[in-house]
Amino acid sequence: MISENSSTSAPTRRKTRRRKTAHLKLVPESRELRERLRARCEEVAATLDKSRPVGKDEMEAISRQILAEAELGEGYVGWIMVTLSSAFWRDQISSIPPSRRLFLLPHCLKHAEGCPADYDEYGLDCKTCGACSIADFRGMAEDMGYKVLVAEGSPIVLKIIVSGYVDAIVGVACLNVLEKAIDKILLAGIPCMAVPLLSSDCRNTSVDEDWVLDMIKVPYSEQKPETRSYLHLMRAAAKLFEEDQLEVISPKLRGGQRISELNGHGLSGLDPIAATEAIAYDFLTKGGKYSRPFITMAVYDAMTGGDATLPQGEKVIEQWPIGVKRTAMSIETFHKASLVHDDIEDDDQFRYGEETMHSRYGIPTAINVGDYLVGMGYRLVSRESKDLGAEKVVDILDLLADAHQRLAEGQGAELLWRDSLSKRLRPIDALKIYALKTSPAFEAAFFCGLRLAGEIDTYVDAIKSFARNLGVAFQILNDLKDWEGDSNNKLDAGGDIIGGRPTVLWALALEGLAEEEQAELERMVEDQDRSTGEKIHRVKHLYEKANVFEQANQLVDKHQERAEAIANDIQPEELRQLLHYLIDSVLERHSEHQPTIQIPEPSFSSPLSILAQP
Template sequence: MSTVTPPATVASDAENLTSKEGRRKRRRSTGHLKIVPETPELRQRLRDRCREVASKFDKSTPMTKDEMETVSRRLLADMDMPEGYLGWIMVVLSSEYWRDQVAGVPHSRRLFLLPHCLKHAEGCPADYDEFGMNCKTCGACSIADFRTRAEELGHRVLVAEGSPIVMKIIVSGYVDAVVGVACLNVLEKAIDKILLAGIPCMAVPLLSSDCRNTSVDEDWVREMVMLEHREPQQKTRSYVHLLRGAADIFEPEQLQNLVPKLRGELSLREIKEKLHDGSDALVGIDPIAATEALGLDFVSRGGKYARPFITLAAYDALTGDKGTESGGADVVAKIPDGVKRAALCIETFHKASLVHDDIEDDDTFRYGEQSVHKSHGIPTAINVGDYLIGLGYRLVAGETKTLGPAAVADVLHCLSNAHTRLSEGQGAELVWRDNRDKRLKPIDALKVYALKTAPAFEAALYSGVRLAGEAEAYEEPIRGFSRNLGVAFQILNDLKDWQGDADNKLEAGGDVLGGRPTLLWALALASLDADDQAKLLSMASADCGLSDTQRIATVRTLYNKAKVFDQASRLVDKHQQRAEEIADAIQPEPLRRLLYHLVDTVLERPSESAVPLVSISSSLPITAPTKA
């Protein structure tokens, strides 16, 4: 057995990682690295070692997943343990890293997350309703015991799976820390999403991932639930306050403050209630005010608000980085309204593009409701999209006195340039869709991606940076970073289209059926022989004589033959690396940290298996994630 390295040495390895060393060790399959240590004694020994190591960390900023993996591998090597424990060790090490921060959150502000698979699959009388799983009076499994004890302490309890709904709860402001039980597959996604935002989180892994009559170390769960509330020794920076600040902009009261209504007598809250009460939506609304009402309702309807977050976070990063501190909520609340209107403007443009995209693609639903053109007709939807474009420019142009004419002019120039490029990219896609010749070169697909996706990232970043001060030195880095981030993001969307994801896509191959040009299509045409190229090209038409299911199966076979999924994954890696290299050189550190955060959150890799949708309700007033 190898000599055991002292915990301080292992911890210092993480502290001394350079950004490049820590960030280049990603992009590998970890499906075989989720073995749970076999005995309670071994699990306890590994837990104790993780606690020792974590106690030495500098906790001022969250560790990245790559840094966590590096330290976990070293820990396993020093203890002469198999690599297969890696996923389990990362969860335990992460939990110990955040223990002090979780303890700093009162029980009433903690979310206790339980998996439904802990229940006995056969004979379980529990049902799901609007209050979650009703299991208190059964006693047939451990869920009731855990839930009862957690609720006695004041925890909010949710019986569900998946990190998207947890992020929704966090951003909504209901809780400030998460403690939970889940299988390693679910916890891996939680590390990717929840911990990257700096949300205090502890978890106990299930002893198997069978999703049926599984079990857990119950003493460990009770210990986690009963963790006493105390002030943390060191407070970790977090993006939670900025995420909440971005979402709060779209609450009716704040939205009405930022966008004073010019038409009609109804408040935004009254408009929303009227448009969603199930009757004729526009009855009783002044016809002149109808477009404003529809536009503001759609702006506030839903989404992740990623673009406004980027603007607010970039502004904060260059004005003291106070919004990421423990008292950041007050700092974010005091961000000038002019900056918030610029952040709102970015989302307004995005929502306008969604209204028009839904018309072009004839999509029926958006954010869980009928798309605008389905509920109000195509002419009205086109007009609403146009209105939102005008509203976006008005939001920024009206801030000349508060933000300064030079800053406003620079931001408007960036926005108009981004708007033009986005339209060019969308136009190129539409032209290809309407052409009879469905050939496409990979370089042309990448150009379309750069035009369609990168401008939104660039506009959001640049606006925040420019409103914080002079931005000339940042223009080229922001443009290059956004281009590579946007292209990588769009390629990942291509890959998700063939797997399904928890956000939007429930069936594989939607881009083929929808007639949209993709890099996968271009890569396949570049790799296949003439006969297979002709076969693939014939699949672009619904009149090819095959059903949709047969078309998708044929295209998948040809894609696999051309190895396009591997090629696309390597291109994601390439563009991600380029984005990171640009981020490596950015100063000051808070802005560099934000760019790394965007890379880690925006470029989430598809999981190795299909991602289930969250379909379990809870007692919290939250809905399942909808189309973004």
């Protein structure tokens, strides 16, 4: 039997989990079996400790026990995890009024052959023809006050919830989409309920409709939410860069107008001395994930009791010394500076859906604004002696300067390789570049949080190693995603080849191929006789021949395992849980499933405008 209160605060030993998951995402075929399993999930969920979100491994272990009890195989594990999570979060959803809930529907529920609805920037514009259940679900949810979105994908949902327009998500989705949502949304402690689609076919799908109606009708009761969540910290990190907040936390030195208020009249209306500051502040508000300031704030919170993850976390964060917020802000400011310079180095044309800084203002101005942001990052900390204490400020500045130099070394190594004639590269060298390019930013964010809370001596080795392994695994995963044509990141597969980046995939291929094929690979970058498509096709073939993708996945596993081993042994418990959450959310694995149709993602320039749509 599943023990009561299976979810406790005791450390959980974790194991690596890279594997194919398609066979774990079956939907119980008969309604009778689905009902029986759902009832059992509700019984088990009632016994779980609700004070913190259930971890992914823990949730899977409990789900497997439920299946073992029912003498069923592991095929339904994914479905049980979603159903169990939904039962776990039901009370918390109930504590949130419907007007603060987002109801998310997939477009594949529509009647594909006859649906008269079009897609616009807000997703599917249902014409309520009645041929599918979307109109009914939508109508009922809107009558109750829900915000409704017919769209898909956890990134947009995460942005909407972090922006503060809703506090909970209820939705219908296939198990492939829900698998990703677990990493991005559920583990952060964001209340979420879902009814899985009965298939993952992307077309003319169906769902247990009465379950969806039950979910929409979860009544509002004024009970207090009780589960810990990183949502307040995520929101606080993003809020630092809202225009008004930014100017309060880091008052402008030159005052003056905002770029957003120029209404397309160019910069001519600006005082030339104030213009650089105005452009820099404008760029800081443009977007991003704010993961670095989140890490600093979350580590600081974990080391000072973890109260910001409680339901009253927003008020807790408001009381923090402003020096904590300025330090978190400085990390993102350095990151933004590096993006401005990276975009020049790579001559990228778009960033955050807009023209890059150098495309808009020219390279000299962009370099200068990047420099301004670097100065701003240091200044945000250097003036905080009174609030934080001089010793702490010196230590944090030293940590930042160290990270800054190592990041520049990593970027420099990449640029020099890109521009050199020889394209030789050993896997060990690629990994060293990764460690320098990615890890110092994670490391600085961790150390700043730790130092803001106290001394860091006992954490130095563990955090350095954790950041290195997490950063390297993250970078290799990015390389692998480059070959999936990840629509969130790159438009086409193989962008790293076209950009001439020194990847571990390239190095592994050179190591594994015969001499003749190595030479062909090396010539490929400069080969003017082949089209881009031909080059990518051929490189992919050579990569597959050298078994590069499998080897790279094994490297991700190895670094993830190391990061997990470090997280397992770290104390206090709040920090241990945070490290595990970061591993799960940063190292998001793509499912083998690829949608067969491309649907335009709603734009996200204004979340409020999306949600205001009828």
